[in-house]
Amino acid sequence: MRVLIAEDHHILARTIATGLRREAIAVDLAGSGDVAERMCLLNAYDIIVLDRDLPVMSGDEVCLRLRAIEDPPRILMLTAAGSVEDRVAGLDLGADDYLAKPFDFAELLARIRALSRRVPTPPLMILRHGGIELDRGRREVRIEGRPVELSPKEFAVLQLLMEARGEAVTHRVLLDRAWDENMDSRTSAVRATVSRLRGKLGRSDAISMDDGKGYRLC
Template sequence: MRVLIAEDERFLAEALQTGLRREAIAADIALDGDEALARIAVTEYDVLVLDRDLPGTHGDEVARVVAREHPGVRIVMLTAAARLDDKLGGFALGADDYLAKPFAFEELVVRLRALARRPPAVAPPVLEFAGVTLDPFRREVYRDGRYVKLTRKQFAVLELLLRADGGVVSAETMLEKAWDEHADPLTTAPRVTMSTLRKALGEPDLIVTVSGAGYRLAAP
């Protein structure tokens, strides 16, 4: 999952970013509404965590634009107001969920993962391929009934491969979706993670290396 945090309080934004990364959720920051719209225009985000009171383009307008032009991006709206009419207004703008400040970080994580369970209809909530089952919500992987213990990055990479449904996933895509914008484009992290993921899944190997392109899943 990749998240954009649109929040003008830098300390809060950076604290949320650090916490989400620890939960294996890639997170970027935009400090105003203009930057948020610019980032969403060029990067494929899964969720926008949106402060309603942003400088520049107001958070309400950001929500309208994102809901209209990027319907695949879920919106969690943050606000200091907790009145019912404020919440209703946020949902009317296109928000999928709502959090009033102050909020517990753990609650934000739960809500983000709940939103991730509501992907487009073509992508099932539980992903399966050749005996491998991945549950994004419970963060569990099984192969032929055997529990497979994965690191957070291994889990994120396997989820990308399963969602690709046999298509090739490039190292660049892995860096974008399982790491974040600060990852070194020359890093060997995707290759190393792929190697350890193969070992964790066991034999027969389901992951095929496509020379010069990336990786895909194939039934043995």
């Protein structure tokens, strides 16, 4: 999952981003409404956490503009105003959910996960490939019934590979969906993560690399 945090309170934005990255969610940051809109036009975000009170372009205006594009991200709107009227106004603008400040991070995370499930065809919560079983909801992985401890990035990469159902997933796609825009495409992070995954899956050939195509589960 890839999320954009559009929030001009830099400490809050960084705090949210740190928490989401610990949950294997790729996060980008935008400090103004115009930047948030531009980033949404350039990148395929699953969710945007959108503050209503943004500089340059308000969150309300961003919300309206995003609703006009094809396949917009789901919008979780944040605001310091938590009255019923404010919540209704935000939802009427096209937001998918609404959260008043201050909020608990656990609630924000739960709402993001709920929004991520709002797709035309609900994703399978448990993915299986060979003897590998990945539970998206519980964020658990088992190999032949044996629990395996994965880091957030390892879990995110394995999930993307399992969702591909044997098709190759490119280096660029793995970077875009499991890391964020600040990651240099020349980084060895993907290769290192895949190497650790092979070890934890118990087979050096569990994940193959096709030159020019990417990585696939074997």
